[in-house]
Amino acid sequence: MxxxxxxxxxxxxxxxxxxxxxxxxxxxxxxxxxxxxxxxxxxxxxxxxxxxxxxxxxxxxxxxxxxxxxxxxIQPMHGRRIHDEHGNTYFQPYGKENQAIYSxxxxxxxxxxxxxxxxxxxxxxxxxxxxxxxxxxxxxxxxxxxxxxxxxxxxxxxxxxxxxxxxxxxxxxxxxxxxxxQYISHGYKELSIPPTPEGEFAMDPNALHIWPRGKFMLIALPNQDKSFTCTLFLPFEGYKVSFENIHDDQDILQIFKTHFNDAQALMPTLIRDFNSNPTSALIxxxxxxxxxxxxxxxxxxxxxxxxxxxxxxxxxxxxxxxxxxxxxxxxxxxxxxxxxxxxxxxxxxxxxxxxxxxxxFVEMSDNVADPKFLIRKKIEARLYELYPKEWVPLYSMVTFSDMKYSEAYTIGKIQEKVMDQVMSDPLITQNWDRLDYEDILHKVEVAGAV
Amino acid sequence: MxxxxxxxxxxxxxxxxxxxxxxxxxxxxxxxxxxxxxxxxxxxxxxxxxxxxxxxxxxxxxxxxxxxxxxxxIQPMHGRRIHDEHGNTYFQPYGKENQAIYSxxxxxxxxxxxxxxxxxxxxxxxxxxxxxxxxxxxxxxxxxxxxxxxxxxxxxxxxxxxxxxxxxxxxxxxxxxxxxxQYISHGYKELSIPPTPEGEFAMDPNALHIWPRGKFMLIALPNQDKSFTCTLFLPFEGYKVSFENIHDDQDILQIFKTHFNDAQALMPTLIRDFNSNPTSALIxxxxxxxxxxxxxxxxxxxxxxxxxxxxxxxxxxxxxxxxxxxxxxxxxxxxxxxxxxxxxxxxxxxxxxxxxxxxxFVEMSDNVADPKFLIRKKIEARLYELYPKEWVPLYSMVTFSDMKYSEAYTIGKIQEKVMDQVMSDPLITQNWDRLDYEDILHKVEVAGAV
Structure with a gap:
């Protein structure tokens, strides 16, 4: 039996x-x-x-x-495409050239x-x-x-x-x-960007799009039918831009025109989506x-x-x-x-x-838009390039390996501490590509993260 | 209406x-x-x-x-009466002479x-x-x-x-x-000590009795009918003395004879109580x-x-x-x-x-039996005597005042830090009654706890 x-x-x-x-x-x-x-x-x-x-x-x-x-x-996404408030976009690869996550x-x-x-x-x-x-x-x-x-x-x-x-x-x-x-202070609402009238993707199809705005953000992932599914993350309350302060269609438009103008231009069903989709909590x-x-x-x-x-x-x-x-x-x-x-x-x-x-959440909605954070990521990418076994960025350990999450967490904390020290140099914006990378690696080794 | x-x-x-x-x-x-x-x-x-x-x-x-x-x-309890493994008892007052908690x-x-x-x-x-x-x-x-x-x-x-x-x-x-x-690792079982054949309390009626044994303990509170209600706190598992290791009456007797001999002599219904009362969890x-x-x-x-x-x-x-x-x-x-x-x-x-x-729990089941802890309590009592407004022990703030618990907690943490420092003196056992109490108070004042 x-x-x-x-x-x-x-x-x-x-x-x-x-x-x-x-x-x-x-x-x-x-x-x-x-x-x-x-x-x-x-x-x-x-x-x-x-x-x-x-x-x-x-x-x-x-x-x-x-x-x-x-x-x-599946639809591969090789990195994040960051949208700033002026409609400019920047690409941040997730890992090495052949690495991607798949929508x-x-x-x-x-x-x-x-x-x-x-x-x-x-x-x-x-x-x-x-x-x-x-x-x-x-x-x-x-x-x-x-x-x-x-x-x-x-x-x-x-x-x-x-x-x-x-x-x-x-x-x-x-x-x-x-x-x-534990519920976090933010909720989310699903929205969408349809294919263009020509039947094409309206944006770069090989990226996870982020409109990072500090206390809130919009993201979009590509679908096989050439649409994007968007998710708007807002605080429920306590901030000017929050779900509690959205009372009518004008409020929706106002937020999108101010903060997500380039996205809004691609969202013909924004108002309908917003009103018909539920606001969901995150636990x-x-x-x-x-x-x-x-x-x-x-x-x-x-x-x-x-x-x-x-x-x-x-x-x-x-x-x-x-x-x-x-x-x-x-x-x-x-x-x-x-x-x-x-x-x-x-x-x-x-x-x-x-x-x-x-x-x-803080990394996605806030840090990714910070120039110093970008330098930090560049230094880490360089370390990864120079020492592909000894310095694997936390995101890569989590996303592109099967290392135990707890181990990735511990190593990530050590890397964070070392990188905080590196970034405390007031001239780091000028000096970042002339750093003593071997010394940085050494610090991490001493701390036991290799 | x-x-x-x-x-x-x-x-x-x-x-x-x-x-x-x-x-x-x-x-x-x-x-x-x-x-x-x-x-x-x-x-x-x-x-x-x-x-x-x-x-x-x-x-x-x-x-x-x-x-x-x-x-x-009610039945007043002016302090803890600690029972050691040899049947000796020691009294630790809860506060000042007129202060008590009431069973x-x-x-x-x-x-x-x-x-x-x-x-x-x-x-x-x-x-x-x-x-x-x-x-x-x-x-x-x-x-x-x-x-x-x-x-x-x-x-x-x-x-x-x-x-x-x-x-x-x-x-x-x-x-x-x-x-x-969150459930803690310990559970409890209620037991009892009846009045003596002469109809009197079998132990000091004006105290909360504790048999502190580190990872476990027994306590007893007096009742108006001259009995005591006892509570045995044991780990559920993972230790030699734990509920999972009690399989029969012999195991019960063994634990009581070894660790609570003086109490066991006063508990004619121990086995019956133990077997008929539930083992309860603490949340x-x-x-x-x-x-x-x-x-x-x-x-x-x-x-x-x-x-x-x-x-x-x-x-x-x-x-x-x-x-x-x-x-x-x-x-x-x-x-x-x-x-x-x-x-x-x-x-x-x-x-x-x-x-x-x-x-x-750690204070009740472990610290109260530690000679250094007793000296610590004596120093705190002395400070309270000398500076009755400026140094109120944490237990007194919680038990004998209506100060906000959060404030008592904060002040308690500062006192703890200062007392840790005082107790770090290797000669404290000899010197404790010759300390510069004004200086101790000053440290607490600097830290903002007065």
Whole structure:
């Protein structure tokens, strides 16, 4: 008899995990509260946001054997294109010439993964909304579309059900469970830039566009249909430019004309988008333990992060990769052992990336527009060029490697300290390309970051 | 028409708050999930734990006009009596000669307050278990004893429903709500020491007894019936002496004979108590905001703390005192204004006492047994004697004054730094009563703590 395993949530993480588990020969069921959005108009259901795939994500897709099916759907972004208030743009590469992150629509990506899980034999149960989970006897009660309820008893239960996870809610009230949820002061609104009348991209298609304005910003990621999905990040309140101060269409136009004039010229549906799309909040959650009685939290359910490092999905995919590695090593003889090893090994890394994501808002919305920051980035790029093994910039360690997030975090802190010292030279703007780079590297080595 | 106000929870804080609100002429209803425990055997329902009333609590009781009814039920404790491993005891006064904290049984105290609230006209609704709260339209749905459900629409709703508050749970899923819950590594078990065969207290009745053993401890508070309620604090796991390593009666006896021999001799029902009483966890919660749409969290619902500073109840009572002060000042014209002022003014203070309570476990279970700590306390006592206005020990600021907790916290940190310096003298054990006390005070003054 095949071992049965039940997953909550058929999002990106749940779908990829189902693929891994099917490939290990298990009997996998997924319970999802939404309708099967693959049958309905893709833009009508779910979020239109696009994701940025990077190294950790690719690695997990490759091991799951699904990389080739994803490749046709991506749009590479080799760097940030910064838009200043006068409409000038500047390009900041993310890494080396061949390095990029890849924009992909959440909906089509989710469909690819879920189709594959289904093709491999996973049982999909849509319109199953979790009403409660009893962790002690692993009983899950769902409400169905017709209003009926249904309970199942599970042998192994995994909550891949996102930032507002039902399994985590059950942990919170039923276990000695440490939990922290924090909303940041900013919310976001999705907007869009359509293709030009000629059917072309309206801006550079190989970049993540940023309009950094200090306390707020606009970003745009390219889509395969030659449109861009834009996200406006504003404080909810407490500032002149904030969601609370937008009362009518004039206020919207006023903000865009003043701060995003070049973008606004490309947004014929701005007012309609703004008024019809919701204003969403951004949450960070950290918790522990992730496992109890053969149940496990994974992905956003275990560690929801803010989107400013583009790592939420990649980190969740890496969770799946690591969990699969543990199953490879220890088998399914003791799920408890595997889940315990998973949480102990992984928790410091997800704490690190949650923190980095939080910190990166300041980098994206403020620093990238600062001339001194640009020099700093140039010095770091030079160090990377000169010492490609010894000085890897933090962004590259996170985005283009599979180094443990916690290790990247620690090394990043040391680099930051050394760079603060380098940048404290009052003549740095003139001297930056005549620095003693060997000495800088030496400082980092002494501090133990190499 | 009188303004209607609904409270969730008829515990100590809900009952005292109801008294205050009735005295302001409001129409007050309390909804409580338990049966009316005043009619049933008092020891059969609720927790038998006793509370330690101190200055802030008394002040709130006095303003509510209920102090005289409480006075006959208390047992003063003038200090800690420390029990070492050989059965020797040492007395450490809490403050000056006339200062004490007062042991009172939670059950009888709750009865006094609730009787008074009822006598003043509060409507009590027992066996109303909150199933859900819709914060947006202030609708509360209860399940009743017979299984039926009942919904009410409230105008003003206050959650005085404790560390696992239903209103707070609603905030968590319905608002942009920052929330942190943290369980500490220790749990507790209640035990008891009965009166002697002659009907007397088995130990000094005017002290809080502590058996400090580093990573664990036993404490005992006197009751009016000449018994003591004891609380054993042990780590759940990870240490030799921990709850996970107690498997049978022999293990219990072994721990008590080794570490609490003098107490064990006074505990004829030790084994029975240990086996029949639950092992309980200790939670700290911090959250924000406390108010939304004319609803408010108060007491443990807003800030549950661990019990090691004896301030949980006193802090909750002070919440009521402060809220009543705001109602006195601003009236009930705008509950929103009052609730906003309450949360903004009070939050830094409850954060401070939560932190102090967490830190105090180390003081109670470890420091109090350290000879150097005793000298430190003597130096501080001397400073207090010499400069009664300028150097008030932290414990006294918290326990015997109504200084803001946040201010006490800040001053305490400065005192701690100065005392660390004083104690770093290697000859301090010989020199402590020949110190230049004026100089110590001067250091504190320079740091701004006077």
């Amino acid at each position: 095949k071992e049965k395993i039940d997953l909550l949530g058929a999002g990106l993480i749940g779908s990829l995990l189902a693929i891994y588990l099917k490939k290990r020969g298990l009997d996998v069921s997924i319970y999802e509260k939404r309708k099967d959005w693959r049958q309905v108009n893709a833009t009508g259901e779910g979020r239109s946001i696009n994701m940025a795939l990077s190294y950790r994500g690719w690695k997990a897709l490759e091991k799951a054997g699904i990389k080739d099916k994803v490749l046709p759907h 992909i629509s959440r909906n089509s990506f989710n469909k690819i993964l879920l189709d594959e899980a289904e093709a491999l034999g996973a049982n999909l149960h849509f319109e199953h909304k979790v009403e409660r989970v009893n962790v002690g006897d692993r009983e899950v009660t769902f409400s169905l579309a017709d209003g009926a309820t249904k309970s199942i008893q599970t042998e192994v239960l995994i909550g891949s059900d996102g930032a507002y996870s039902s399994l985590r809610n059950a942990f919170q009230s039923q276990l000695r469970f440490n939990f922290n949820q 960070n959650t950290e918790c522990y333990p992730w496992t109890e009685n053969n149940t496990l939290l994974i992905g956003d359910a275990a560690h929801a992060m803010v989107p400013f490092y583009g790592q939420g999905m990649n980190c969740g995919f890496e969770d799946c990769f690591i969990l699969d590695g543990l199953l490879e090593k220890y088998g399914t003889f003791s799920w408890d052992l595997v889940f315990q090893k998973f949480q102990k090994g992984r928790k410091p890394d997800t704490d690190a990336i949650c923190q980095l994501a939080m910190d990166n | 009188k303004e209607k106000i609904d409270l969730l929870g008829a515990g100590l804080i809900g009952s005292l708050l109801a008294i205050y609100l009735k005295k302001r002429g409001l129409d007050v209803s309390i909804y409580e999930k338990r049966k009316d425990w005043r009619q049933v055997n008092a020891t059969g329902e609720g927790r038998s734990i006793n509370m330690a009333l101190s200055y802030r609590g008394w002040k709130a009781l006095e303003k509510a006009g209920i102090k005289d009814k409480v006075l006959p039920h 009172i049984s939670r059950n009888s105290f709750n009865k006094i307050l609730l009787d008074e609230a009822e006598a003043l006209g509060a409507n009590l609704h027992f066996e109303h278990k909150v199933e859900r709260v819709n914060v947006g339209d202030r609708e509360v749905t209860f399940s009743l004893a017979d299984g039926a459900t009942k919904s009410i629409q409230t105008e003003v709703l206050i959650g005085s429903d404790g560390a696992y508050s239903s209103l707070r749970n609603a905030f968590q899923s319905q608002l942009r709500f920052n929330f942190n819950q 700290n919660t911090e959250c924000y905001p406390w108010t939304e749409n004319n609803t408010l969290l108060i007491g443990d619902a807003a800030h549950a703390m661990v019990p090691f500073y004896g301030q949980g109840m006193n802090c909750g009572f002070e919440d009521c005192f402060i809220l009543d002060g705001l109602l006195e000042k601003y009236g009930t014209f705008s509950w929103d204004l009052v609730f906003q002022k309450f949360q903004k003014g009070r939050k830094p203070d409850t954060d401070a006492i939560c932190q102090l309570a967490m830190d105090n």
